[in-house]
Amino acid sequence: MDTTTIVLLLAAIVTVSIVIIVLSQMRERARIERARKITAQEDAYNRANRLLTEIPGQYLTADLKLLLIKRMEEACAELAGLKSNLPVKEWQKSAAELKTQIVEKRDTTTPVKIDSAEKSNYVKELLQNLFKMIEAMHKSGRIDSATAKKNLKYVLFLVHKTHADLHVFQARDYVRQNQIRKAIHAYHLASTEMGKSRDNPLAMKAVKSFRTRIQELEAMSAEGKESPQGESKLDREWDTFLHDDEWKKKADYDD
Structure with a gap:
């Protein structure tokens, strides 16, 4: 070779x-x-x-x-x-x-009741992940802009609602303990959270209801009265806020 x-x-x-x-x-x-x-x-x-x-x-x-x-x-x-x-x-x-x-x-x-800061933060994390998922679906062309915008706006509203849920729970607890000033502060915080969704009619009706409740508690505090037993009308309505026709009627027809 x-x-x-x-x-x-x-x-x-x-x-x-x-x-x-x-x-x-x-x-x-x-x-x-x-x-x-x-x-x-x-x-x-x-x-x-x-x-x-x-x-x-x-x-x-x-x-x-x-x-x-x-x-x-x-x-x-x-x-x-x-x-x-x-x-x-x-x-x-x-x-x-x-x-x-x-x-x-x-x-x-x-x-599910949002009755602790831990639960509120956990739900907020889930909603943030949902927000990111919808954004990703829009960027990849899986959903159109109108669908993405509508749902992203609603998820942001839910984040504010989660914080408001916690403040309402705390306010109720303060009322039961007859700590009216603390309850008023908690309702103010709930109102502020819902006020962040100004373009949502339900949120604005909730803000009005919180203000009414705050006025009731301020009058009670000024007169030196103890808080009545049982939940207020607002508290009962709040538990069904997202799936009660009464709130939707308020948002549609109340000025």
């Missing part, structure tokens, strides 16, 4: 080795990228599902629920295309059933 043949043979061996290494690296990169995409879509599904199940039921409108289900369905479609080993078909079936219930107004809503 002459020198030229040996050189060519060695060159061929080196070339084949390089091709094998490159192909191996490409397959590994493809495997890593596929795993990354599967993890990302699984996280997207779990994040949307968590928001749907953990945000207090009274906060989620049908539109927000359907947006969350839309994100879950999109994640499932991506996972199906990636042929993951996750129970995608079960997730898709569950999402479809829940979507039907929401559209037909058969889904159940369980109100």
